[in-house]
Amino acid sequence: MTEPSIFTRIVDFANRADPYPLFQQLREQPVRREEDGTFVVSTYREIEALLHDPRISSDGSNLLPEYAAKAPPTDTPGSPGASFIRMDPPDHDRIRRIVNRQFGPPHRPTRVADMYPDLEHIVTRLVDGFAGKHQGDIVDDLAYPFPVAVICELLGVPPEDEPRFSAWVEPIVDSIAQLTPDRLAKRDAALRELGMYLFGLAQQRRQNPGPDMLSGFVTDDGPEGRLEGPQLMATLVLLLIAGHETTVNLIANGTLTLLRHPQWLERLRQEPELSIRVVEEVLRYEPSVHFLPNRTCVADIGMAGMTITKGAPITLVLAAGNRDPEYVRDADVFDPERENNQHLAFGSGVHYCFGAPLARLEAQIALTQIAQRLANLRLVEDPPPYRPSPVLRGPIHLPVTFDEVKPAG
Ligand code: HEM
Structure with a gap:
């Protein structure tokens, strides 16, 4: 029997809690070819170069047929088609510009900043929910409900529909990790239901627009037109x-990292302005x-002594690049x-x-309140249990104990 490759071991759930020593081994050869033909790229400069290379494609139709057959289908009948994350320029750029009209500068320069009081309010309410107890789960009680509430508010999904949402989102996210026929069927059913729900909501917003992004999508006519039907x-x-x-x-990763580095948890408690730097370093x-x-890729690309061949699948290991010692000083610190x-x-x-500006703000507010309000916060289990996905990686639960909940400042 052949030894499993380093990348296969990284994907293996047994290594989910600490894949970093394997990333170090992976980087010894920046571009590798897996047995199934996938090229795995793991060093900072090579990943960055490929992400800026016009020969790289996010469109699955550029995969050679032998690989396309194994790739997750995006256009299942009745489900929404490929979104702009799976498109290449110029189509990608046009849709991204239309979407951005409702989200950021130059048309909505204060959209994210205007959400600040609401974000604070949601986190305060969730942290208040820990009061009267000495233990809780950072994922279930805060890290999960917070972004769901925020994205629903941003898009204009009524708060009472949020629970339905989570039920649809889970099978879709699960399918990103591992695509079995059973998961695919559940994902497609969830996509269809979510699509129908959103279609109904779009109709309502067309009649009765509000300040949310969905209302903007269905009423605003920019120079490049509106998003319609499957694209919307x-x-x-x-x-x-x-x-x-x-x-x-x-x-969740941020809270866990701060609990493993208590000097930084304490510094954040005393200096909330550090939250910007803390979040940036957690992201890395x-x-x-x-x-x-x-x-x-749409043409052969020579890189690090290898040829990445046209039409082959490519996996860019961002987490390995973030700890590349050739690029980052003391990368494991x-x-x-x-x-x-x-x-x-x-x-x-x-x-x-x-969504980076919004994600950053959400995490800054959440980590600051966790540091300031949950007194003497401690981990119950280290490592905590992880979600199955090797792609979207984080704890599925983060049980903690604390002495008391301090009032919001
Ligand atoms: C910590 C939170 C987040 C992380 C780590 C993250 C990470 C990423 C990454 C790595 C990509 C690039 C995907 C690629 O190149 O194929 C991406 C794209 C994207 N993200 Fe995020 N994201 C986060 C939060 C959000 C939020 C809150 C939103 C929505 C408000 C969002 C919306 C998007 C969209 C629409 C794209 C596609 C952009 C494009 O294809 O032009 N993300 N995100």
Whole structure:
């Protein structure tokens, strides 16, 4: 029997809690070819170069047929089609610009900043929920409900529908990790139901627009037109999914990292302005998205002594790049005060995370309140139990104990 490759061992759930020594081995050869033909890229400069290379494609139709057959289908009948995260320029850029009209500068320069009081309010309410107890679960009680409430508010999903949402989102996220026929069927059923729900909501907002993004999508006519039909549905599903588990993991990974580095938990308690640096370093040190598994290329690319062949699948291991000692000084040290903290946690290039300003703000507010209000916070289990996904990696639960809940400042 042949030895499993380093990448196979990284994907293995047994190594989920600490894949970092394996990433170190992986980086010894920046570009590797797996037995199934996938090219795995693990060093900072190579990942960054590929993310900016116009020969790289996010469109699954550029995979050679032998690989496309194994790739997750995105256009199941009745479900929303491919969203702009799976498109290449110029189509990608056009849709991203239309979507961005409702989210950021130049058309909505204060959208994220305006959400600050609401974000504070949601976190305060969730942390208040720990009062009267001495133990809780940071994931179930805070890291999970917070981003769900935020993304629902942003898009205009009524709060009473949030629980239905989680039930649809889970099978979709599960399918990103491992695609079995059973998971695929559940994912497609969830996508269909979510798509139908969002379609109904879009109709309502067309009649009765509010301040939310969905109302903007269905009423605003920019120079490049509106999103309609399947494109609108695919975009809404993308925003919901992309803004969901990733942020949950950032808050959970951040809390775990601070508990493992109590000097930084204490510094954050005393100096809340450090939250910006703390979040940036958590993004580098324990990123929520460990790999980007959905790339291919439209021409052969020579790199690090290998040829990445046209049409083959490419996996970019962002989490390995973030700890590349050739690029980052003391890469395995958690140091929020490091200078020039550039990382790959939000990707790079044309697909750079659309929601990064919001995700950063959410995590800054959540980690600050955790540090300031949960007195003498301690981990119950180290390592905590992890979610199955090697791609969207984070604890499924983070049980903690504390002495008391301090009032919000
Ligand atoms: C900690 C939280 C988050 C992390 C770590 C994260 C990470 C990423 C990464 C790595 C990409 C690049 C994907 C690729 O190149 O294929 C991405 C893209 C994207 N993210 Fe995020 N994300 C987060 C939060 C959010 C939020 C809150 C939203 C929505 C409000 C969002 C919306 C998107 C969208 C729409 C894209 C696709 C952009 C494009 O293709 O042009 N993300 N994200």
